[in-house]
Amino acid sequence: MTEPVTGIALGVVIVGLALSTFLTRTSFMLAGSRLRLNHRIEAALRFAPVCTLMAIIVPDVLLHGGVYQFSPLNPRLLGVLAVAAWLCWSRNILGCLSAGMIAYSLARIFLA
């Protein structure tokens, strides 16, 4: 194992990482105005939020430390189910987050 990156080298790494977020986030936003996305692609991108969020959420809930957690007593799964139940009768987001965190925490305390 080599030494950690420090000093000037670490500063360069941080600037490099900052550039990588800036370039990816602004990529299509800054592409010249002559670039017109095909309308099929533009229509398909309506589904980008649902698909990327699900791709972030599902592994976060059903995986822990690289191991699948399909038990119905999985605290994270119970937290998500509490949020889903709350959303069925209210759109109050604060209530929703509270219900989810309470279910998750109780499951961690009592089902672990």
Added chain:
Amino acid sequence: MSDAVAARREVFLQGQRAILPSLPGAAAWGLVSGVAMVKGGLAVPWAILMSLLVYAGSAQLAALPLIVAGAPLWVIVATGLITNLRFVIYSAALRPYFIDEPARKRAALGFFMTDFTFALFMRAAQGGALPANHRDAWFAGVCATNWITWQVCAITGIVAASYVPTEWGMEFTGTLALVALVGPALNVRPAIIGGVVAGVIALLTHAVPFRLGLFVAAIAGIVAATLAEDAAPPATPRDAEAA
């Protein structure tokens, strides 16, 4: 103050109010990321600089073990770049809404975009709730509020790393905020199919490095949703827009 400025200010405030109830998610995730940066072995000033300049929790956490292990510069930056690939999809999706804005404004709105603020904006824009000429002000209100919340909490976590309890799993609030945002959008068949495909592929590809699986899963989900829509087109195009 002219009417136009007053109107833009009002729309900016509407953006702030739209993200307000979800801020516990950004706050908890920011705080825990800040703690993780320091406990992972980064010195406090560098962790603060990184939070301010990079502003991407998952890329920062992916880079951290490589920094500590003394990996070559290009490996660390490439890891950040690949972890951030999903932002290219977001950027393409946002493009039509801001195409008439000046470049510096597009650059600023792009830089301050995150998973959550992107999805929140798309929902509002597709729902037809935003005045077309002030969409940028609404998004700026959302992004500014999210940025300030994230940075205050991340820097708190960095400075007070040893005092913040991380064993409660409070960062899960961030995931729940995403669940609350995506839940109501799973109301039409193509969205459900796309979401399930993306979720399952992300689950199966979790071991692929650099979070590359997330990017592949998102693309596959988008394709699946589009094919599902082609197979059973909605009654009228307007209905699909509003959904």
